[in-house]
Amino acid sequence: MSGQFPAGSAIELVGLTKRYGTSVVVDRLSLSVPRGSTFGLIGPNGAGKSTTIKMLMGLLAPTSGSARVLGFDVATRSRDVRRQVGYVPETHQIYRWMRVGEVVGFVKLLYDSWDDRLCEDLLDRFALDRNKRVKHLSKGAIAKLGLLLAIAHKPEVLVLDEPVSGMDPIIREEFLEGVLQAVADGRRTILFSSHNLDDVRRLADSVAILCEGRLVVHRDTDALLASTKRVTAVLKDGCLPRGAPEGVIWQRVARREWSLTITDFSGEVLGRLKDENPIETVTVEDLGLEDIFKDYIKGRRAVE
Amino acid sequence: MMRSLLWKDFRLNTLIWRIGLALGILPYLGAVALAMLRDGPSWPGTMFWSAVLTQAALLSLAGSELTLTLLGGNVIACERADRSAEFLAYLPPSRAQVLGSKALVSLGAAALIWVPNLLIADLLAPALHDGSVDIAALQQASLRWGLAATGILLFGAGWLGSALLDSPAVAVGFGFGLWIAVIASFAASTNTLGWPTAERVAAWYAASSAVLGALCIGIGSCLYLRRIEP
Numbered sequence: 001m002s003g004q005f006p007a008g009s010a011i012e013l014v015g016l017t018k019r020y021g022t023s024v025v026v027d028r029l030s031l032s033v034p035r036g037s038t039f040g041l042i043g044p045n046g047a048g049k050s051t052t053i054k055m056l057m058g059l060l061a062p063t064s065g066s067a068r069v070l071g072f073d074v075a076t077r078s079r080d081v082r083r084q085v086g087y088v089p090e091t092h093q094i095y096r097w098m099r100v101g102e103v104v105g106f107v108k109l110l111y112d113s114w115d116d117r118l119c120e121d122l123l124d125r126f127a128l129d130r131n132k133r134v135k136h137l138s139k140g141a142i143a144k145l146g147l148l149l150a151i152a153h154k155p156e157v158l159v160l161d162e163p164v165s166g167m168d169p170i171i172r173e174e175f176l177e178g179v180l181q182a183v184a185d186g187r188r189t190i191l192f193s194s195h196n197l198d199d200v201r202r203l204a205d206s207v208a209i210l211c212e213g214r215l216v217v218h219r220d221t222d223a224l225l226a227s228t229k230r231v232t233a234v235l236k237d238g239c240l241p242r243g244a245p246e247g248v249i250w251q252r253v254a255r256r257e258w259s260l261t262i263t264d265f266s267g268e269v270l271g272r273l274k275d276e277n278p279i280e281t282v283t284v285e286d287l288g289l290e291d292i293f294k295d296y297i298k299g300r301r302a303v304e
Numbered sequence: 305m306m307r308s309l310l311w312k313d314f315r316l317n318t319l320i321w322r323i324g325l326a327l328g329i330l331p332y333l334g335a336v337a338l339a340m341l342r343d344g345p346s347w348p349g350t351m352f353w354s355a356v357l358t359q360a361a362l363l364s365l366a367g368s369e370l371t372l373t374l375l376g377g378n379v380i381a382c383e384r385a386d387r388s389a390e391f392l393a394y395l396p397p398s399r400a401q402v403l404g405s406k407a408l409v410s411l412g413a414a415a416l417i418w419v420p421n422l423l424i425a426d427l428l429a430p431a432l433h434d435g436s437v438d439i440a441a442l443q444q445a446s447l448r449w450g451l452a453a454t455g456i457l458l459f460g461a462g463w464l465g466s467a468l469l470d471s472p473a474v475a476v477g478f479g480f481g482l483w484i485a486v487i488a489s490f491a492a493s494t495n496t497l498g499w500p501t502a503e504r505v506a507a508w509y510a511a512s513s514a515v516l517g518a519l520c521i522g523i524g525s526c527l528y529l530r531r532i533e534p
Binding site for chain 2: 057058059060061079082083085087089091092093094095096097098105106107108109110111
Protein backbone atom coordinates (compact mmCIF):
# COMPACT_ATOMS: atom_id res chain seq x y z
CA MET A 1 0.00 0.00 0.00
CA SER A 2 2.89 2.32 0.79
CA GLY A 3 4.03 1.74 -2.78
CA GLN A 4 1.54 4.36 -3.92
CA PHE A 5 3.57 7.02 -2.13
CA PRO A 6 7.10 8.29 -2.40
CA ALA A 7 9.60 6.31 -0.31
CA GLY A 8 10.49 9.47 1.61
CA SER A 9 7.03 9.87 3.11
CA ALA A 10 6.78 10.37 6.84
CA ILE A 11 3.00 10.21 6.88
CA GLU A 12 0.81 8.33 4.43
CA LEU A 13 -2.96 8.17 4.50
CA VAL A 14 -4.73 5.84 2.08
CA GLY A 15 -8.49 6.02 1.71
CA LEU A 16 -8.85 6.87 5.39
CA THR A 17 -12.52 6.97 6.30
CA LYS A 18 -14.40 7.48 9.54
CA ARG A 19 -18.15 7.02 9.76
CA TYR A 20 -20.44 7.43 12.75
CA GLY A 21 -23.63 5.70 11.67
CA THR A 22 -24.64 7.40 8.44
CA SER A 23 -22.51 10.45 9.06
CA VAL A 24 -19.18 10.45 7.23
CA VAL A 25 -16.66 12.52 9.17
CA VAL A 26 -13.60 11.67 7.07
CA ASP A 27 -14.18 10.47 3.54
CA ARG A 28 -11.55 8.40 1.70
CA LEU A 29 -8.72 10.73 2.59
CA SER A 30 -5.43 9.98 0.86
CA LEU A 31 -2.36 12.10 1.19
CA SER A 32 1.34 11.91 1.80
CA VAL A 33 3.66 14.15 3.80
CA PRO A 34 7.36 13.99 2.86
CA ARG A 35 9.96 13.55 5.59
CA GLY A 36 11.38 16.78 6.91
CA SER A 37 8.51 18.91 5.66
CA THR A 38 5.91 20.95 7.51
CA PHE A 39 2.36 20.21 6.52
CA GLY A 40 -0.67 22.33 7.43
CA LEU A 41 -4.11 20.79 7.59
CA ILE A 42 -6.82 23.40 7.39
CA GLY A 43 -10.56 23.32 7.17
CA PRO A 44 -13.69 24.81 8.74
CA ASN A 45 -15.07 23.46 12.00
CA GLY A 46 -16.29 19.89 11.56
CA ALA A 47 -14.15 19.33 8.48
CA GLY A 48 -12.62 16.21 10.02
CA LYS A 49 -9.16 17.55 10.90
CA SER A 50 -9.10 16.38 14.52
CA THR A 51 -10.69 13.05 13.60
CA THR A 52 -7.99 12.52 10.98
CA ILE A 53 -5.25 13.35 13.46
CA LYS A 54 -6.76 11.06 16.10
CA MET A 55 -6.83 8.20 13.60
CA LEU A 56 -3.24 9.01 12.70
CA MET A 57 -2.26 8.80 16.36
CA GLY A 58 -4.12 5.51 16.82
CA LEU A 59 -6.59 7.09 19.23
CA LEU A 60 -9.54 6.36 16.98
CA ALA A 61 -10.20 3.34 14.80
CA PRO A 62 -10.81 4.19 11.13
CA THR A 63 -13.89 2.68 9.51
CA SER A 64 -11.74 1.87 6.49
CA GLY A 65 -8.45 2.82 4.93
CA SER A 66 -5.05 2.95 6.51
CA ALA A 67 -2.54 5.34 8.00
CA ARG A 68 1.22 4.87 8.16
CA VAL A 69 3.68 6.97 10.08
CA LEU A 70 7.40 6.52 9.33
CA GLY A 71 6.41 3.33 7.57
CA PHE A 72 4.59 1.87 10.58
CA ASP A 73 0.95 0.95 10.12
CA VAL A 74 -0.90 2.81 12.85
CA ALA A 75 -3.38 -0.04 13.30
CA THR A 76 -0.77 -2.71 13.96
CA ARG A 77 2.36 -0.80 15.07
CA SER A 78 0.74 1.89 17.14
CA ARG A 79 3.39 1.65 19.86
CA ASP A 80 6.24 2.23 17.40
CA VAL A 81 4.36 5.23 16.09
CA ARG A 82 3.83 6.65 19.57
CA ARG A 83 7.52 6.25 20.41
CA GLN A 84 8.58 8.39 17.47
CA VAL A 85 5.80 10.93 17.32
CA GLY A 86 5.31 13.96 19.52
CA TYR A 87 1.65 14.90 19.75
CA VAL A 88 0.10 18.12 20.98
CA PRO A 89 -3.69 17.79 21.07
CA GLU A 90 -6.21 20.60 20.85
CA THR A 91 -7.26 20.08 24.45
CA HIS A 92 -4.52 19.07 26.82
CA GLN A 93 -5.45 16.24 29.15
CA ILE A 94 -2.24 16.10 31.15
CA TYR A 95 -2.78 14.76 34.70
CA ARG A 96 -4.09 17.85 36.45
CA TRP A 97 -3.07 16.66 39.91
CA MET A 98 0.59 16.34 38.99
CA ARG A 99 3.12 19.12 39.41
CA VAL A 100 5.00 20.26 36.30
CA GLY A 101 8.16 18.54 37.56
CA GLU A 102 6.22 15.34 38.21
CA VAL A 103 4.67 15.32 34.72
CA VAL A 104 8.10 15.80 33.20
CA GLY A 105 9.54 13.04 35.41
CA PHE A 106 6.65 10.72 34.56
CA VAL A 107 6.87 11.21 30.80
CA LYS A 108 10.67 11.19 30.73
CA LEU A 109 10.83 7.59 31.94
CA LEU A 110 8.54 6.49 29.11
CA TYR A 111 10.97 7.51 26.34
CA ASP A 112 14.46 6.16 25.71
CA SER A 113 15.27 9.19 23.60
CA TRP A 114 14.40 11.83 26.23
CA ASP A 115 16.78 14.81 26.11
CA ASP A 116 17.24 16.28 29.60
CA ARG A 117 19.10 19.32 28.37
CA LEU A 118 16.46 20.18 25.81
CA CYS A 119 13.82 19.69 28.47
CA GLU A 120 15.60 22.04 30.88
CA ASP A 121 16.01 24.62 28.11
CA LEU A 122 12.33 24.46 27.28
CA LEU A 123 11.28 24.66 30.92
CA ASP A 124 13.31 27.84 31.25
CA ARG A 125 12.29 29.30 27.93
CA PHE A 126 8.60 28.69 28.59
CA ALA A 127 9.00 29.90 32.20
CA LEU A 128 7.24 26.84 33.59
CA ASP A 129 7.33 26.51 37.37
CA ARG A 130 8.19 22.90 38.21
CA ASN A 131 6.41 23.06 41.54
CA LYS A 132 3.11 24.31 40.18
CA ARG A 133 0.32 21.81 39.74
CA VAL A 134 -0.99 21.42 36.19
CA LYS A 135 -4.50 22.39 37.36
CA HIS A 136 -3.12 25.76 38.46
CA LEU A 137 -1.46 26.53 35.13
CA SER A 138 -2.98 28.92 32.60
CA LYS A 139 -4.23 27.55 29.29
CA GLY A 140 -1.16 28.91 27.53
CA ALA A 141 1.23 27.39 30.07
CA ILE A 142 -0.48 23.99 29.72
CA ALA A 143 -0.10 24.24 25.94
CA LYS A 144 3.59 25.05 26.34
CA LEU A 145 4.00 22.13 28.74
CA GLY A 146 2.27 19.93 26.15
CA LEU A 147 4.72 21.12 23.49
CA LEU A 148 7.66 20.51 25.81
CA LEU A 149 6.50 16.94 26.46
CA ALA A 150 6.00 16.41 22.74
CA ILE A 151 9.43 17.58 21.63
CA ALA A 152 11.78 16.78 24.55
CA HIS A 153 12.04 13.16 23.40
CA LYS A 154 13.21 14.40 20.01
CA PRO A 155 10.50 12.78 17.89
CA GLU A 156 10.90 12.35 14.17
CA VAL A 157 7.34 13.50 13.61
CA LEU A 158 5.49 16.21 15.46
CA VAL A 159 1.69 16.32 15.22
CA LEU A 160 -0.08 19.43 16.44
CA ASP A 161 -3.86 19.57 16.50
CA GLU A 162 -4.94 23.21 16.64
CA PRO A 163 -2.33 23.81 19.30
CA VAL A 164 -2.77 27.56 19.63
CA SER A 165 -6.56 27.87 19.47
CA GLY A 166 -7.85 30.32 22.04
CA MET A 167 -4.42 31.62 23.03
CA ASP A 168 -3.44 35.24 23.29
CA PRO A 169 -0.98 36.53 20.66
CA ILE A 170 2.02 36.57 23.02
CA ILE A 171 1.58 32.97 24.14
CA ARG A 172 0.87 31.99 20.54
CA GLU A 173 4.10 33.59 19.45
CA GLU A 174 6.09 31.83 22.19
CA PHE A 175 4.49 28.54 21.24
CA LEU A 176 5.25 28.98 17.55
CA GLU A 177 8.81 29.98 18.35
CA GLY A 178 9.09 26.69 20.21
CA VAL A 179 7.77 24.82 17.19
CA LEU A 180 10.12 26.66 14.85
CA GLN A 181 13.03 25.83 17.12
CA ALA A 182 11.96 22.20 17.04
CA VAL A 183 12.14 22.12 13.26
CA ALA A 184 15.31 24.13 13.00
CA ASP A 185 17.40 21.08 12.11
CA GLY A 186 15.13 20.45 9.12
CA ARG A 187 14.92 16.71 9.76
CA ARG A 188 11.68 16.69 11.66
CA THR A 189 8.34 16.31 9.95
CA ILE A 190 5.49 18.40 11.29
CA LEU A 191 1.80 17.96 10.67
CA PHE A 192 -0.38 20.58 12.19
CA SER A 193 -3.94 21.72 11.92
CA SER A 194 -4.97 25.26 12.60
CA HIS A 195 -7.66 27.84 12.06
CA ASN A 196 -5.05 30.53 12.08
CA LEU A 197 -3.97 30.81 8.49
CA ASP A 198 -1.19 33.28 9.27
CA ASP A 199 0.46 30.52 11.32
CA VAL A 200 -0.07 28.05 8.50
CA ARG A 201 1.43 30.46 6.00
CA ARG A 202 4.39 30.99 8.29
CA LEU A 203 5.11 27.35 9.05
CA ALA A 204 3.76 25.09 6.35
CA ASP A 205 5.67 23.93 3.28
CA SER A 206 2.47 22.39 1.98
CA VAL A 207 -1.20 22.68 2.89
CA ALA A 208 -4.28 20.55 2.52
CA ILE A 209 -7.79 21.91 2.79
CA LEU A 210 -10.44 19.59 4.16
CA CYS A 211 -14.13 20.27 3.81
CA GLU A 212 -16.81 17.96 5.17
CA GLY A 213 -14.34 15.14 5.49
CA ARG A 214 -13.02 15.38 1.94
CA LEU A 215 -9.71 16.57 0.66
CA VAL A 216 -10.34 19.66 -1.45
CA VAL A 217 -6.77 20.52 -2.31
CA HIS A 218 -3.26 19.48 -1.25
CA ARG A 219 -0.44 21.60 -2.60
CA ASP A 220 2.84 23.23 -1.89
CA THR A 221 1.99 26.45 -0.03
CA ASP A 222 4.04 28.80 -2.19
CA ALA A 223 2.79 27.19 -5.39
CA LEU A 224 -0.80 27.47 -4.20
CA LEU A 225 -0.36 31.15 -3.38
CA ALA A 226 1.49 31.89 -6.60
CA SER A 227 -0.94 30.13 -8.90
CA THR A 228 -4.26 31.10 -7.35
CA LYS A 229 -5.64 34.45 -8.45
CA ARG A 230 -8.80 36.45 -8.04
CA VAL A 231 -10.05 37.67 -11.44
CA THR A 232 -12.65 40.40 -11.48
CA ALA A 233 -14.24 40.94 -14.88
CA VAL A 234 -16.71 43.66 -15.80
CA LEU A 235 -19.20 42.21 -18.24
CA LYS A 236 -20.64 44.11 -21.18
CA ASP A 237 -23.97 45.72 -20.45
CA GLY A 238 -26.81 43.19 -20.41
CA CYS A 239 -24.52 40.17 -20.87
CA LEU A 240 -23.93 37.12 -18.72
CA PRO A 241 -20.82 34.92 -18.52
CA ARG A 242 -20.79 32.24 -21.21
CA GLY A 243 -18.27 29.85 -19.80
CA ALA A 244 -15.80 29.71 -16.94
CA PRO A 245 -12.28 28.48 -17.63
CA GLU A 246 -10.81 25.38 -16.04
CA GLY A 247 -9.51 25.74 -12.52
CA VAL A 248 -12.30 27.94 -11.18
CA ILE A 249 -12.74 27.19 -7.52
CA TRP A 250 -15.34 29.83 -6.79
CA GLN A 251 -17.26 32.44 -8.74
CA ARG A 252 -19.97 35.03 -8.25
CA VAL A 253 -21.85 37.38 -10.56
CA ALA A 254 -23.13 40.61 -8.99
CA ARG A 255 -24.77 42.89 -11.61
CA ARG A 256 -22.02 43.32 -14.24
CA GLU A 257 -19.17 42.23 -12.00
CA TRP A 258 -18.02 38.64 -12.38
CA SER A 259 -15.56 37.52 -9.70
CA LEU A 260 -13.68 34.28 -10.08
CA THR A 261 -10.99 32.59 -8.06
CA ILE A 262 -8.87 30.49 -10.36
CA THR A 263 -6.19 28.01 -9.49
CA ASP A 264 -3.31 27.24 -11.86
CA PHE A 265 -3.87 30.68 -13.32
CA SER A 266 -1.82 31.73 -16.35
CA GLY A 267 -1.87 34.23 -19.20
CA GLU A 268 -3.38 31.53 -21.37
CA VAL A 269 -6.27 31.04 -18.94
CA LEU A 270 -6.87 34.79 -18.89
CA GLY A 271 -6.79 34.92 -22.69
CA ARG A 272 -9.38 32.17 -22.95
CA LEU A 273 -11.58 33.89 -20.40
CA LYS A 274 -11.50 37.10 -22.42
CA ASP A 275 -12.05 35.35 -25.74
CA GLU A 276 -15.00 33.27 -24.60
CA ASN A 277 -16.87 35.88 -22.58
CA PRO A 278 -18.33 39.35 -23.21
CA ILE A 279 -15.85 41.18 -20.99
CA GLU A 280 -15.14 44.90 -20.97
CA THR A 281 -12.33 45.08 -18.45
CA VAL A 282 -10.56 42.57 -16.28
CA THR A 283 -8.34 42.84 -13.20
CA VAL A 284 -6.20 40.11 -11.65
CA GLU A 285 -5.07 40.14 -8.03
CA ASP A 286 -3.06 37.93 -5.73
CA LEU A 287 -4.82 36.26 -2.85
CA GLY A 288 -3.72 35.48 0.68
CA LEU A 289 -4.07 31.99 2.09
CA GLU A 290 -7.18 33.01 4.02
CA ASP A 291 -9.01 34.16 0.88
CA ILE A 292 -7.93 31.07 -1.02
CA PHE A 293 -9.15 28.90 1.84
CA LYS A 294 -12.50 30.70 2.02
CA ASP A 295 -13.00 30.49 -1.73
CA TYR A 296 -12.24 26.77 -1.82
CA ILE A 297 -14.76 26.17 0.96
CA LYS A 298 -17.44 28.44 -0.57
CA GLY A 299 -16.89 26.87 -3.99
CA ARG A 300 -17.12 23.38 -2.54
CA ARG A 301 -20.30 24.16 -0.68
CA ALA A 302 -21.85 25.81 -3.75
CA VAL A 303 -21.22 22.62 -5.75
CA GLU A 304 -22.75 20.41 -3.08
CA MET B 305 8.69 2.51 32.08
CA MET B 306 6.79 0.37 34.58
CA ARG B 307 8.26 2.40 37.44
CA SER B 308 6.70 5.54 36.02
CA LEU B 309 3.33 3.84 35.51
CA LEU B 310 3.35 2.30 38.98
CA TRP B 311 4.11 5.66 40.56
CA LYS B 312 1.26 7.27 38.61
CA ASP B 313 -1.22 4.52 39.53
CA PHE B 314 -0.21 4.63 43.16
CA ARG B 315 -0.74 8.39 43.22
CA LEU B 316 -4.06 8.06 41.42
CA ASN B 317 -5.31 5.78 44.18
CA THR B 318 -3.88 7.69 47.13
CA LEU B 319 -7.30 8.46 48.61
CA ILE B 320 -8.37 4.84 48.34
CA TRP B 321 -5.14 3.67 49.96
CA ARG B 322 -5.86 6.05 52.82
CA ILE B 323 -9.43 4.78 53.15
CA GLY B 324 -8.13 1.22 53.09
CA LEU B 325 -5.52 2.00 55.72
CA ALA B 326 -8.12 3.62 57.96
CA LEU B 327 -10.55 0.72 57.56
CA GLY B 328 -7.74 -1.75 58.19
CA ILE B 329 -6.45 -0.08 61.33
CA LEU B 330 -9.78 0.93 62.85
CA PRO B 331 -10.64 -2.54 64.28
CA TYR B 332 -7.24 -2.69 66.01
CA LEU B 333 -7.72 0.78 67.46
CA GLY B 334 -11.12 -0.46 68.62
CA ALA B 335 -9.42 -3.42 70.29
CA VAL B 336 -7.01 -1.14 72.16
CA ALA B 337 -9.93 1.12 73.20
CA LEU B 338 -11.85 -1.94 74.40
CA ALA B 339 -8.86 -3.11 76.45
CA MET B 340 -8.53 0.29 78.08
CA LEU B 341 -12.25 0.54 78.80
CA ARG B 342 -12.42 -2.97 80.21
CA ASP B 343 -9.36 -3.14 82.37
CA GLY B 344 -8.48 0.47 82.97
CA PRO B 345 -4.80 1.20 83.52
CA SER B 346 -3.93 -2.49 83.97
CA TRP B 347 -3.20 -4.10 80.60
CA PRO B 348 -5.31 -7.25 79.83
CA GLY B 349 -3.70 -10.69 79.59
CA THR B 350 -2.51 -12.43 76.45
CA MET B 351 -5.71 -14.50 76.20
CA PHE B 352 -7.73 -11.31 75.78
CA TRP B 353 -5.41 -10.13 73.04
CA SER B 354 -5.51 -13.45 71.28
CA ALA B 355 -9.30 -13.34 71.02
CA VAL B 356 -9.55 -9.63 70.28
CA LEU B 357 -6.81 -9.64 67.63
CA THR B 358 -8.46 -12.57 65.85
CA GLN B 359 -11.74 -10.68 65.72
CA ALA B 360 -10.05 -7.41 64.75
CA ALA B 361 -8.30 -9.17 61.87
CA LEU B 362 -11.64 -10.48 60.61
CA LEU B 363 -13.22 -7.03 60.88
CA SER B 364 -10.24 -5.50 59.10
CA LEU B 365 -10.64 -8.04 56.29
CA ALA B 366 -14.34 -7.24 56.10
CA GLY B 367 -13.45 -3.56 55.80
CA SER B 368 -11.15 -4.39 52.89
CA GLU B 369 -14.19 -5.25 50.77
CA LEU B 370 -15.00 -1.57 50.38
CA THR B 371 -11.36 -0.78 49.55
CA LEU B 372 -11.24 -3.52 46.92
CA THR B 373 -14.46 -2.32 45.30
CA LEU B 374 -13.17 1.25 45.20
CA LEU B 375 -9.86 0.07 43.72
CA GLY B 376 -11.59 -2.01 41.05
CA GLY B 377 -14.07 0.73 40.12
CA ASN B 378 -11.40 3.41 40.02
CA VAL B 379 -8.83 1.46 38.06
CA ILE B 380 -9.60 2.55 34.49
CA ALA B 381 -12.61 4.83 34.76
CA CYS B 382 -10.86 7.45 36.90
CA GLU B 383 -8.57 8.35 34.00
CA ARG B 384 -11.49 8.40 31.61
CA ALA B 385 -13.47 10.66 33.93
CA ASP B 386 -10.85 13.42 33.85
CA ARG B 387 -9.81 12.47 30.30
CA SER B 388 -6.20 11.93 31.32
CA ALA B 389 -6.61 8.52 29.65
CA GLU B 390 -6.32 10.43 26.36
CA PHE B 391 -2.94 11.79 27.47
CA LEU B 392 -1.74 8.33 28.44
CA ALA B 393 -3.03 6.87 25.17
CA TYR B 394 -0.56 8.74 23.00
CA LEU B 395 2.44 7.99 25.20
CA PRO B 396 4.60 4.92 24.43
CA PRO B 397 3.40 2.35 27.03
CA SER B 398 1.36 -0.50 25.59
CA ARG B 399 -2.13 -1.22 26.84
CA ALA B 400 -0.80 -4.36 28.51
CA GLN B 401 1.79 -2.33 30.44
CA VAL B 402 -0.80 0.22 31.49
CA LEU B 403 -3.14 -2.52 32.65
CA GLY B 404 -0.30 -4.46 34.29
CA SER B 405 0.65 -1.46 36.38
CA LYS B 406 -2.95 -0.96 37.48
CA ALA B 407 -3.26 -4.63 38.38
CA LEU B 408 0.01 -4.58 40.35
CA VAL B 409 -1.02 -1.53 42.34
CA SER B 410 -4.42 -3.10 43.11
CA LEU B 411 -2.88 -6.46 44.03
CA GLY B 412 -0.34 -4.65 46.17
CA ALA B 413 -3.10 -2.90 48.06
CA ALA B 414 -4.99 -6.16 48.53
CA ALA B 415 -1.84 -7.90 49.75
CA LEU B 416 -1.02 -5.07 52.14
CA ILE B 417 -4.42 -5.47 53.75
CA TRP B 418 -4.77 -9.23 53.68
CA VAL B 419 -1.25 -10.46 54.50
CA PRO B 420 -0.78 -8.57 57.81
CA ASN B 421 -4.30 -9.49 58.92
CA LEU B 422 -3.78 -13.16 58.14
CA LEU B 423 -0.41 -13.10 59.91
CA ILE B 424 -2.04 -11.57 62.96
CA ALA B 425 -4.97 -14.00 62.93
CA ASP B 426 -2.96 -17.14 62.12
CA LEU B 427 0.43 -16.54 63.76
CA LEU B 428 0.28 -13.81 66.38
CA ALA B 429 -3.12 -14.59 67.91
CA PRO B 430 -2.43 -18.36 68.27
CA ALA B 431 0.97 -17.56 69.80
CA LEU B 432 -0.72 -15.52 72.49
CA HIS B 433 -3.36 -18.20 73.03
CA ASP B 434 -3.25 -20.44 76.12
CA GLY B 435 -5.63 -23.11 74.78
CA SER B 436 -8.54 -22.28 77.07
CA VAL B 437 -10.92 -21.54 74.17
CA ASP B 438 -11.23 -22.96 70.67
CA ILE B 439 -9.00 -20.72 68.52
CA ALA B 440 -10.22 -22.38 65.31
CA ALA B 441 -13.76 -21.28 66.14
CA LEU B 442 -12.52 -17.75 66.64
CA GLN B 443 -10.63 -17.79 63.35
CA GLN B 444 -13.79 -18.78 61.39
CA ALA B 445 -12.09 -20.16 58.30
CA SER B 446 -15.29 -20.36 56.26
CA LEU B 447 -16.02 -16.70 56.96
CA ARG B 448 -12.55 -15.83 55.75
CA TRP B 449 -13.05 -17.78 52.53
CA GLY B 450 -16.35 -15.95 52.12
CA LEU B 451 -14.65 -12.60 52.63
CA ALA B 452 -11.88 -13.47 50.19
CA ALA B 453 -14.39 -14.57 47.54
CA THR B 454 -16.50 -11.47 48.13
CA GLY B 455 -13.36 -9.37 47.73
CA ILE B 456 -12.58 -11.02 44.39
CA LEU B 457 -16.17 -10.53 43.21
CA LEU B 458 -16.38 -6.89 44.29
CA PHE B 459 -12.97 -6.04 42.87
CA GLY B 460 -13.65 -7.94 39.63
CA ALA B 461 -17.09 -6.39 39.11
CA GLY B 462 -15.65 -2.93 39.81
CA TRP B 463 -12.81 -3.67 37.36
CA LEU B 464 -15.28 -4.74 34.65
CA GLY B 465 -17.46 -1.68 35.32
CA SER B 466 -14.37 0.49 35.13
CA ALA B 467 -13.36 -1.03 31.78
CA LEU B 468 -16.82 -0.31 30.38
CA LEU B 469 -17.66 3.05 31.91
CA ASP B 470 -16.38 6.61 32.22
CA SER B 471 -17.41 7.13 35.83
CA PRO B 472 -15.61 5.47 38.77
CA ALA B 473 -18.66 6.05 40.99
CA VAL B 474 -20.93 4.16 38.60
CA ALA B 475 -18.29 1.42 38.24
CA VAL B 476 -18.16 1.02 42.03
CA GLY B 477 -21.97 0.96 42.06
CA PHE B 478 -21.85 -1.75 39.40
CA GLY B 479 -19.51 -3.74 41.65
CA PHE B 480 -21.83 -3.56 44.62
CA GLY B 481 -24.85 -4.17 42.37
CA LEU B 482 -23.42 -7.43 41.04
CA TRP B 483 -22.52 -8.57 44.55
CA ILE B 484 -26.06 -7.87 45.78
CA ALA B 485 -27.44 -9.70 42.74
CA VAL B 486 -25.32 -12.78 43.57
CA ILE B 487 -26.46 -12.77 47.21
CA ALA B 488 -30.09 -12.27 46.17
CA SER B 489 -29.83 -15.11 43.63
CA PHE B 490 -28.52 -17.53 46.25
CA ALA B 491 -31.12 -16.43 48.79
CA ALA B 492 -33.92 -16.85 46.25
CA SER B 493 -32.58 -20.21 45.05
CA THR B 494 -32.17 -21.60 48.57
CA ASN B 495 -35.60 -20.41 49.64
CA THR B 496 -37.60 -21.38 46.55
CA LEU B 497 -35.72 -24.33 45.02
CA GLY B 498 -34.07 -25.61 48.18
CA TRP B 499 -30.72 -25.56 46.40
CA PRO B 500 -28.10 -25.07 47.63
CA THR B 501 -29.09 -26.20 51.08
CA ALA B 502 -28.63 -23.80 53.98
CA GLU B 503 -25.55 -25.75 55.10
CA ARG B 504 -23.91 -25.59 51.65
CA VAL B 505 -24.97 -22.13 50.55
CA ALA B 506 -21.89 -20.40 52.02
CA ALA B 507 -19.53 -22.72 50.13
CA TRP B 508 -21.45 -22.29 46.89
CA TYR B 509 -21.53 -18.54 47.36
CA ALA B 510 -17.76 -18.40 47.95
CA ALA B 511 -16.97 -20.59 44.94
CA SER B 512 -19.39 -18.75 42.62
CA SER B 513 -18.23 -15.31 43.75
CA ALA B 514 -14.57 -16.17 43.22
CA VAL B 515 -15.24 -17.58 39.73
CA LEU B 516 -17.51 -14.69 38.75
CA GLY B 517 -15.01 -12.14 40.07
CA ALA B 518 -12.16 -13.76 38.14
CA LEU B 519 -14.34 -13.83 35.00
CA CYS B 520 -15.13 -10.14 35.42
CA ILE B 521 -11.42 -9.33 35.73
CA GLY B 522 -10.69 -11.37 32.59
CA ILE B 523 -13.50 -9.84 30.54
CA GLY B 524 -12.71 -6.30 31.72
CA SER B 525 -9.04 -6.76 30.86
CA CYS B 526 -9.84 -8.11 27.37
CA LEU B 527 -12.23 -5.23 26.71
CA TYR B 528 -9.61 -2.71 27.76
CA LEU B 529 -6.84 -4.33 25.74
CA ARG B 530 -8.94 -4.63 22.60
CA ARG B 531 -10.44 -1.16 22.70
CA ILE B 532 -8.69 1.41 20.53
CA GLU B 533 -10.22 4.57 22.00
CA PRO B 534 -8.84 5.57 25.42
